[in-house]
Amino acid sequence: MTPIEQIAAPVAVEDRAAMIRDHLRDAIIDRRLAPGTKLNEVEVGRLFNVSRTVVREALQALAFEGLVSTERxxxxxxxxxTPEDARQVFASRRLIEPGLALAAAERITAHDIEDFRHRLRHESQLLAERGPSARRAEIHASGDFHLLLARVAGNxxxxxxxxxxxxxxxxxxxLYGRSGTSSCGHADHGSILAALEQRDGKLAGRLLLHHIDHIETDLDIRDTENLPLREALAIAPREA
Structure with missing residues (x-):
């Protein structure tokens, strides 16, 4: 059964909305839906064979997550x-993830460690590939490492x-990534896992902060001036 057929099946409105939200979220994160793309309620409803009410609920959930913006x-x-949005996201992660590392180091099991290793092997495979689709999948896989850390922490x-x-x-x-410090990020994940295996939550926390620095360094989130078109395109004025 395809994802759309699954959503069209007789399930509760909340469940349908949640499934649509998940499909849209994956498409947004994977850049199959680019920033600024209009999400027409009628079109989305037609694609998934649901009412606009269900679509609206899914879009509201994504708006709450900050992945969708709504305009009257x-x-x-x-x-x-915006660049400021990006800074705030990573500032929030710096506050939260070291605490998660402390909790995860106390709770981690052999099964958890194998889950982490499985994700690292998957990241390694993606690093060996080329092209936009591999890069998108790699970003997604990297995020999964951090989500597993949060789950292991137990909060x-x-x-x-x-x-x-x-x-x-x-x-x-x-949106803002430049060269892509993918190999650095992958090496960071390996070091973080090694610290967790040693149940050294403080070290894992420090490594996470270093890792977040790595990610943010690779972003071009400089504030830009709203220049006139001629200046923005660096076109010299013609001589009279």
Whole structure:
């Protein structure tokens, strides 16, 4: 059964909305839906064979996560995070993830460690590939590492908050990423896992802060001036 057929099946409105939200979220994070894309309620409803009410509920959930913006009399659009939005996302992660590392180091099991290793192997495979689709998948896989950290930490509230932060981070990385410090990020994940295996939560926390610095360094989130068109295009004025 295809995802659309699954959504069209007789399930509760809340469940349908949640499934549509998940499909749209994946498309946004993977950049299959670019920032600024209009999300027409009628078209989305037709694609998934649901009412506009169900679509609106899904879009409202994505708006709450910061992945969709809504404008009065214009509708819903894929969010276009500003440089300041990007800074705030990573500032939030710096506050939260070291605490998650402390909790995860106390709770981690052999099964959890194998889950982490499985994700690292998947990241390694993606690093060996080339092309935009591989890059998108790699961003997604990297986010999964941090979501697993949150789950291992055992705090359901922070885990849900991390889902939002990782989703926003993925959109920011896809939008503002420059060279892509993918190999650095992958090496960072390996070091973080090694610290967790030693149950050294403080070291894992410090490594996470270093890792977040790595990610943010690779972003071009400089504030830009709103220059006149001629200056923005660097066209010299013609001589009289």
């Amino acid at each position: 009399n214009r509708g819903a659009f894929v969010a276009s995070p 359901a509230v922070l885990s849900r908050f991390m889902e939002e932060l990782v989703a926003r981070s993925s959109l920011v990385i896809a």
